[in-house]
Amino acid sequence: MDNLIMQQQALTRYLRDPDHQAPPADMNAARVNVYRDLVFNNVSQLLSGTFPVLIRIIGEQRWGLLVRGFLRDWRAQTPKFGEIAETFLDFLATQPQVMREGEWPAFLLELAHYEWVEMVLQQSDAQALPATDPALLLERPLQISALAWPLAYAWPVHELDPNNQPVTPPAQPTLLLVRRAADWSVKFSGLSPLAWRLLQRITEFASLTGREQLKGLAQEAGQSAGNSFMDNGLVLLRQMHEDQVIGLAP
Incomplete structure (x- = not known):
C-alpha cells in the first residue's frame, strides 16, 4: 500500500x-x-x-x-x-x-430528540399550507402541515432541566405539538390525548372529511358524536387551522 x-x-x-x-x-x-x-x-x-x-x-x-x-x-x-x-x-x-x-439519564434519547426537532423545523425548507376556507373544515378532507409535528414521549421532555430529572416516567405520556409559526419561531404546546389522536387520524385516514374524522374519533374514544362533541371538535379544528397546523387537502 x-x-x-x-x-x-x-x-x-x-x-x-x-x-x-x-x-x-x-x-x-x-x-x-x-x-x-x-x-x-x-x-x-x-x-x-x-x-x-x-x-x-x-x-x-x-x-x-x-x-x-x-x-x-x-x-x-x-x-x-x-x-x-x-x-x-x-x-x-x-x-x-x-x-x-x-x-x-433514562430520558436522554427522548430529550435529545425533542431538542433536535426544534432545529429541524427552524431549518426546514418545507412551505406553509396555503390559505383555505375554515368554513369547509367539516366538509373536506384535511392535511397536516409539514411544519407541524405531533409528538409523543414517555418522559416530560419539555420540563427537564438540571433541577428536574425524574428517574421514572409518569403514568401518562407527554403529548406535544411542535410547529413553526409564520415568523419562523418554533412554538411548543401540549396536546390532549384526543387532539393528538385527531392529528394522527388525519394522516392515517387522509380521505376522510373533517366531520368523518370527528365521528371516528368519538367512536374510538367511546363517546357519543353528539352536538357537544362535534361542536368542541370543530372549535379545535378551527384553532388548528388558524395556527396553520392543518388545512384543507388539495
Whole structure:
C-alpha cells in the first residue's frame, strides 16, 4: 500500500480515537494534536447548539464522552452539517458502548430528540399550507402541515432541566405539538390525548372529511358524536387551522 495512504489512514484512526490509536509515526506529534483538537472541538460545537439542555443536565465531561464515542464508533453518511445532529441521534439510539458505562439519564434519547426537532423545523425548507376556507373544515378532507409535528414521549421532555430529572416516567405520556409559526419561531404546546389522536387520524385516514374524522374519533374514544362533541371538535379544528397546523387537502 502507498505510504501516503497508510499515513492518511493512521491519521484518521488517531483523530477518531486518540485514546487507543497512535498518531502517524512520521508526523510531528504537536501538529497532529492540533488537528485532533480541531476535529473534536468542531464536532462538539456543531452539536452543542442543538442539545443545550442535554448538555446542562449531563455536564461537559460526559458530553465530551458522547462526542468522542460518536467520532470513534459512528460513520456519518451525510456531508451536510445540518444533518449531523440527526446522525448523532441515530448514534444515541444504538445504546453505544460509551453509554453502557456509568449512569446515564433514562430520558436522554427522548430529550435529545425533542431538542433536535426544534432545529429541524427552524431549518426546514418545507412551505406553509396555503390559505383555505375554515368554513369547509367539516366538509373536506384535511392535511397536516409539514411544519407541524405531533409528538409523543414517555418522559416530560419539555420540563427537564438540571433541577428536574425524574428517574421514572409518569403514568401518562407527554403529548406535544411542535410547529413553526409564520415568523419562523418554533412554538411548543401540549396536546390532549384526543387532539393528538385527531392529528394522527388525519394522516392515517387522509380521505376522510373533517366531520368523518370527528365521528371516528368519538367512536374510538367511546363517546357519543353528539352536538357537544362535534361542536368542541370543530372549535379545535378551527384553532388548528388558524395556527396553520392543518388545512384543507388539495
